[in-house]
Amino acid sequence: KTVLISLELIDLAGVPCALLIANDITERKRLENEFISLVSHELRTPLTSTMGALDLLGSEQLGTLNEQGQKVLSIATTNTERLIRLVNDILDLERMKSGKIFTRKMKYNAADLLTTATEAMQAMADQLQVKLIINPVEVELWADPDRLLQTLTNLLSNAIKFSEPGDTVYISATLSESQGVEPKENEPLLPKYLLITIKDQGRGIPEDKLQIIFERFQQVDASDSRNKGGTGLGLAICRDIIQQHDGKIWVQSTLGEGSTFYVLLPLPVQ
Ligand code: ADP
Numbered sequence: 719k720t721v722l723i724s725l726e727l728i729d730l731a732g733v734p735c736a737l738l739i740a741n742d743i744t745e746r747k748r749l750e751n752e753f754i755s756l757v758s759h760e761l762r763t764p765l766t767s768t769m770g771a772l773d774l775l776g777s778e779q780l781g782t783l784n785e786q787g788q789k790v791l792s793i794a795t796t797n798t799e800r801l802i803r804l805v806n807d808i809l810d811l812e813r814m815k816s817g818k819i820f821t822r823k824m825k826y827n828a829a830d831l832l833t834t835a836t837e838a839m840q841a842m843a844d845q846l847q848v849k850l851i852i853n854p855v856e857v858e859l860w861a862d863p864d865r866l867l868q869t870l871t872n873l874l875s876n877a878i879k880f881s882e883p884g885d886t887v888y889i890s891a892t893l894s895e896s897q898g899v900e901p902k903e904n905e906p907l908l909p910k911y912l913l914i915t916i917k918d919q920g921r922g923i924p925e926d927k928l929q930i931i932f933e934r935f936q937q938v939d940a941s942d943s944r945n946k947g948g949t950g951l952g953l954a955i956c957r958d959i960i961q962q963h964d965g966k967i968w969v970q971s972t973l974g975e976g977s978t979f980y981v982l983l984p985l986p987v988q
Pocket residue numbers: 872876877878880918920921922923931936937938939942943947948949950951952953954977
């Protein structure tokens with residue numbers, strides 16, 4: 719249930735009174751969500767065809783564009799890509815909330831996952847002259863590789879986006895024996911978790927935003943969406959995916975020095 723609580727001050731026959739109103743807005747929220755996902759869905763087809771038309775214009779099959787034309791095309795392409803990302807992100811979140819996205823879990827090698835994610839982001843890092851350093855670990859996960867890849871590429875893309883040219887982004891993984899729980903006496907020490915770390919030397923995140931950025935549409939700076947091309951939905955999606963793997967995701971950061979995102983995944987019982 720979603721309940722909206724408001725407080726009103728009223729004058730009751732000359733006596734000032736406080737009126738507490740509780741409003742059940744569960745149905746309104748449900749309709750709002752349904753509306754958002756319907757609109758997003760309807761937007762996807764025309765956007766994809768607009769993108770196709772822009773690609774055709776850029777491919778010079780219809781003639782060569784002059785410099786001004788290429789600039790305009792590049793602006794249209796960047797913004798269309800941004801809209802497609804936004805629509806896809808909203809649809810992803812809605813599906814997860816309504817349980818329509820199922821994870822297809824399988825045995826998957828953690829080192830392969832880290833390498834694939836890093837390779838996918840290499841072009842973006844090269845463009846911004848950010849060095850990517852990877853330190854994988856050999857262990858099998860029980861996971862949906864597509865969804866975990868989506869999480870890691872999202873975290874890497876943020877780390878690269880919020881870094882400066884010349885900075886380094888590190889991605890690594892370590893095995894963890896326990897998560898705050900000490901093993902019992904005589905219990906063999908088995909690695910129970912994989913801890914993936916993505917560390918950057920970028921601008922950092924203020925302390926009061928460390929939790930909030932995992933909520934939908936939350937960004938540290940209102941201009942981040944315009945300047946960095948984001949939607950503010952990426953981390954909300956990452957959190958949902960990691961929760962579906964019974965894992966945890968969190969961040970530590972120092973302003974001006976960089977951020978470290980952690981993803982903790984339980985390993986299958988050996
Ligand atoms: P998006 O990147 O699409 O805006 P996210 O949900 O992925 O959305 O991130 C939300 C916000 O958190 C970003 O807009 C940014 O303000 C902040 N953020 C995320 N990752 C980092 C990072 N590595 N360094 C600094 N700020 C970050």
